[in-house]
Amino acid sequence: METDGISIKSWNLSNWIIKTSEEWLNPVVEKLREELLKDKYLHADETPVQVLNEGNKKNTTKSYMWVYSTSVNAKHGIRIFKYASGRAGDNAKESLKGFKGYLHTDGFSGYSKVKDIHHCLCWAHVRRYFSDALSKDMKSPEATLPSIGIAYCNQLFNWERKFKNLSPEDRKIKRLEKEKTVLEAFWSWVESTNEKVLPKSNIGKALQYALNHKDKLETYLEDGNCVIITRI
Known part of the structure; x- marks a missing residue:
């Protein structure tokens, strides 16, 4: 990529985005997660995605985008997307650590890993x-x-x-x-x-x-x- 006579390599741009996310966006997401967990009624789901050149996985192997959302009546609507290479219930357990309310999901057994909740299907x-x-x-x-x-x-x-x-x-x-x-x-x-x-x-x-x-x-x-x- 070249702008105003300055050549910037694509890998440099990628590293800048990664660095910016780590230092500036991740803290924002973590704060949003803290606020989300204060809601008494949450919704969660996981959607399969395919990722190219991911570690030792084949390109056809499923990875997952996990989604956590506040309820429609929440004072501040929050929806967090979190990528994971697998569908293990530990992903939901970690993301919802500290949550004690009503969790709405489908029948996927992995959500049983989230303890001390009221589970709505x-x-x-x-x-x-x-x-x-x-x-x-x-x-x-x-x-x-x-x-x-x-x-x-x-x-x-x-x-x-x-x-x-x-x-x-x-x-x-x-x-x-x-x-x-x-x-x-x-x-x-x-x-x-x-x-x-x-x-x-x-x-x-x-x-x-x-x-x-x-x-x-x-x-x-x-x-x-x-x-x-x-x-x-």
């Missing part, structure tokens, strides 16, 4: 499992088992839309009044249906996913500030 992922189980060539998909599962999820989402503008206290009361009955019917259907399908079928996997995470899928009922869909 995302109902959109439950519905996605049932959607993936829908037969593409069925003339009447509404009659299929996956459609029944989707309908239960949609009932919860519909109630959530109605409760959106309520105070957290009133939202908790309404959830227990309206959504608790939907959940009881859903779990009864899941348990009875799970005994009649092949475990390795798509519908079997959808039912088992829900059963495996039953407690964490109901954590949102504890606090009206919690949500049923991870917002990342």
Whole structure:
């Protein structure tokens, strides 16, 4: 690269960026992390990325961008992206060290490494499992088992839309009044249906996913500030 007659090597530019990040940006990110951990309601997710020429890894090997976000009602919205070469739950454990509130995530088991939290799981992922189980060539998909599962999820989402503008206290009361009955019917259907399908079928996997995470899928009922869909 050459500007005003001065030639600057690309590796020099890269080193300047790295040095600037280490000395000026990293402290800012760490301060943001401190503020983020003060929020009582957080969201987390990890997304696979591919990185070229990374250590001893093949270019086709997955690395991960971890994301941590404050809730939609936080006084100051903060979202932190942190790169890691792997998907080990220790990444979340280290980034969320000191957090004691409600953590919203998908069903990835790595988040179990984060201790002393209230773990809320995302109902959109439950519905996605049932959607993936829908037969593409069925003339009447509404009659299929996956459609029944989707309908239960949609009932919860519909109630959530109605409760959106309520105070957290009133939202908790309404959830227990309206959504608790939907959940009881859903779990009864899941348990009875799970005994009649092949475990390795798509519908079997959808039912088992829900059963495996039953407690964490109901954590949102504890606090009206919690949500049923991870917002990342």
